[in-house]
Amino acid sequence: MGTSLAALTAILLAPPPTSRPSPAPSVGIIDMHVHAYASDERWTARIGNPVTGQAMVATDENAHRAATFAAMKRTHIVKAVVSGDDYDAVLRWKQAAPDHVFVSYGFDDPTRVDLDFLRKEKAVGRLDVIGEVGSQYEGIAPNDPRMEPIYALAEELDVPLGLHLHPGPPGATSIGYPKIRPSLGDPLLLEDVLVRHPRLRLYIMHAGWPFLENLIALLNAYPQVYVDVAVIDWTKPRKEFHRYLRGLVEAGYSRRILFGSDQMVWPEAIDMSVAAIQSADYLSPKQKSDIFYHNAARFLRLEPATPVAPKGAMETLPR
Numbered sequence: 001m002g003t004s005l006a007a008l009t010a011i012l013l014a015p016p017p018t019s020r021p022s023p024a025p026s027v028g029i030i031d032m033h034v035h036a037y038a039s040d041e042r043w044t045a046r047i048g049n050p051v052t053g054q055a056m057v058a059t060d061e062n063a064h065r066a067a068t069f070a071a072m073k074r075t076h077i078v079k080a081v082v083s084g085d086d087y088d089a090v091l092r093w094k095q096a097a098p099d100h101v102f103v104s105y106g107f108d109d110p111t112r113v114d115l116d117f118l119r120k121e122k123a124v125g126r127l128d129v130i131g132e133v134g135s136q137y138e139g140i141a142p143n144d145p146r147m148e149p150i151y152a153l154a155e156e157l158d159v160p161l162g163l164h165l166h167p168g169p170p171g172a173t174s175i176g177y178p179k180i181r182p183s184l185g186d187p188l189l190l191e192d193v194l195v196r197h198p199r200l201r202l203y204i205m206h207a208g209w210p211f212l213e214n215l216i217a218l219l220n221a222y223p224q225v226y227v228d229v230a231v232i233d234w235t236k237p238r239k240e241f242h243r244y245l246r247g248l249v250e251a252g253y254s255r256r257i258l259f260g261s262d263q264m265v266w267p268e269a270i271d272m273s274v275a276a277i278q279s280a281d282y283l284s285p286k287q288k289s290d291i292f293y294h295n296a297a298r299f300l301r302l303e304p305a306t307p308v309a310p311k312g313a314m315e316t317l318p319r
């Protein structure tokens, strides 16, 4: 309603910044990392795309949602896990596209989460995922005791949990996140958590970049853990993204990687993220469709898990 016809037309006609014609898998793509906002300072400041400099295509909730849905449509994203600081905005996205949105509850400070509210949301069938959990922005380590009730709740409700592990934007400590520390993004800080919560359906957002070796150690030890490649697929130099992704795939983990964009206030980042995966010439068509769709479908239980190995021996058999 808030979007003028002219603005909407401009959005729909805007060419994607990267028009690589490579097809998406026939089942489509699942984006595990999309954000909704009711308001945002970056809209007010009209911050262009941080990588391409492209001017903002949307500066309010309705236009941003429409532009993001348009980006999803042109890249064949059929479902997206949507989260944000404003849960009501996420619910409005769900209402606008019930078949395409998974509702996710995001927050940074675990001590301010109303656990009973989440229990109720799950009970009425509204809550699909918990995340993005940005506790690192609050200076809270993955193994901090303040995170314990969150892990216990995700396990109790049997919902996936998406945890942000990433150094954050360059200069983060001087642009509003004084407590963030890159060292808190080390995936091995999750070890004791995974031992205490063996049924936790965890996905590590941003694939714990740049801690590749430690991430591989974690994936090896805990076969239930998945990672998304959001934000690193469109903000990092393409070569660096491929070094990281290729490292994961060559270590044997192509079936544990989830596609994600983390478009934030730049819907065209979805095109850039899809293009990044498509340009990976070291991935087979099967590996691409696993990363784009089937791994997420298995993780979210949209399709049955195909047992690849006897219980406890998952890593000993070929994938």
Ligand SMILES: [Zn+2]
Pocket (backbone or CB within 6 Å): 132, 164, 165, 166, 205, 206, 262
């Ligand atoms: Zn994040």
